[in-house]
Amino acid sequence: MAAARRLLSSILVLCCATVAVLSQYAVDAQTSQLVAERGVTSDPVxxxxxxxxxxxxxxxxxxxxxxxxxxxxxxxxxxxxxxxxxxxxxxxxxxxxxxxxxxxxxxxxxxxxxxxxxxxxxxxxxxxxxxxxxxxxxxxxxxTIRPTSPVLEVSNRPLVVNEGDQENIRCSVAAARPRVSIHWYLGNEDITYSSRVENSLTDNMGTYKSISMLSHMFKAWHNKKMLRCEVEHYTLQTPIDDYVDIIVRYKPWGKDVKLYGIRMGDDVEAKVNFSSNPAPTSIKWGYGPTFQEIGAVLPVPGEEGRYSTEMVTLEDGHYGVILRVLEFTEMDAHISFKVSVANELGVRDFSVTISNEKPPL
Missing domain, CATH: 2.60.40.10 (Immunoglobulins)
Structure with a gap:
């Protein structure tokens, strides 16, 4: 009898457990179906x-x-x-x-x-x-590391150059992080386009050495201008720079002269302004039927008939050469005038036109 009761109890426990498991499966199935229907999933991180x-x-x-x-x-x-x-x-x-x-x-x-x-x-x-x-x-x-001061590597200060010669000038910054930006100025003119920059790492921590090479041909009008290497960087509120004065040696340089509307009988003064470095060693006025056929020569200073010449020394390597024509005539209107100026670097000719005609439009 006792054995029968124990068997019955075991059967009841097994049945209850089965019902519980089946009930849990039913709840989980309903929950899964509800999650699927409502689209509830775990968001990815x-x-x-x-x-x-x-x-x-x-x-x-x-x-x-x-x-x-x-x-x-x-x-x-x-x-x-x-x-x-x-x-x-x-x-x-x-x-x-x-x-x-x-x-x-x-x-x-x-x-x-x-x-x-x-x-x-x-x-x-x-x-x-x-x-x-x-x-x-x-x-x-x-x-950042603030850049070291830029250094212009030049042979002399001021730097003396000849007109027309190609000059190569270096500007270097020994260290900066990040690398610098280098610009070149001649007077107020930005000539960075004539340069190239090489940046090289000095360590494995991003510190750079920068070298900018300027290759530039200087002209007469660059004489006594300042050449400046200017450095910009993240650490700087204003650029830092190094500079050198430029002395350009050049043969005489100036512009031709044209005078129009001269009346017959007027006294005429034509003045050619030019500059020269070094100073001129020879100045001569000449005239002829065309600029290619200049024959007669007028010394400076000097006189010949109705023509006279004079030289004026101005400041800072500038000069003026004057031609005076008394009682301008029809013959003068058909003469071509020229002044030749020379120094140790060469000769330059300047033409002078004196005309009774109206200026061309």
Whole structure:
């Protein structure tokens, strides 16, 4: 009888257990069907990160932003040169020199370096730990190094050059991070187009040496202008530079002269202004039927009939040569005048037109 009761109890327990399991399966099936019908699924976790390079000066603050979309366990920052920085410790104020960002939404794993030092230069990686794996992204942080003073490498100061000669001049900056931008100016004219730059790394930390080579042909009108090598950089509010005065040696330089509307019988004065470096060694007026057939020569100063000449020395290497014609005639209107000026570098001719006609349109 007792054995029969034990058997009956076992059968009842087994039946109850079976009913319970079947009931649980039914509930799970209903729940799964409800989830499927309503489209409820677990959202994937993603990292919010801007991996563009950041440039910062020592002493400035730096925000390292890193956000998480979805559920995560914890996160930290790593720059490869010190222990990982636990974001939670930063946000709770446990790490000196680091602080929590003002805006935390979308920047849950962000930190702020209150005052950047040279040691903060390099790659910074934000690692976000989620169930089953890790998300991470990296930013290149460039901590600047102020450029050394630019140096113009010239043989003499002032620099003496000959007109028409191609001069090669170097300007170098020994070190800067990131690399500098170099511009060349001759007076107020930007002549950077005549230069090329070579940048070379001096270490494995992004420090550059920069050399700009200017290849330029100087003209007479560049005489006594300043050549300037100007350097711009992220650390500088205003450019820094090095400069040298340019002395150009050139044969006489000036412009032809044209006088129109001269009336018959008038006394005429034609003046040719020119500059010369070095000073002129010879000046001669000449005239003839055409500019190609100049025969007669007038000394300077000197006189010949109704013609007379004079030279005027002006300031700063400038000169004036004057031709005077008394009682202008029809014959004078058909004569071509020329003045030839020479120095040790060469000769230049300037034509003078004296006409009773109206100027051409």
């Amino acid at each position: 993603s990292i919010i990160f801007d991996n563009r390079r950041t440039i910062v000066n020592p002493g400035e603050s730096l925000s390292l932003d890193c956000g998480v979309s979805g559920d995560y366990r914890y996160c930290h920052w790593d720059n490869g040169r010190q222990s990982a920085i636990q974001v939670q410790d930063v946000h709770e104020g446990f790490i000196e020199g680091l602080s929590k960002p003002v805006i935390n939404k979308g920047n849950e794993c962000g930190i702020v370096i209150n005052s950047v030092t040279i040691e903060d230069h390099g790659l910074w990686t934000c690692k976000v730990f989620v169930i089953g794996h890790t998300l991470q992204d990296t930013k290149n942080v460039t901590v």
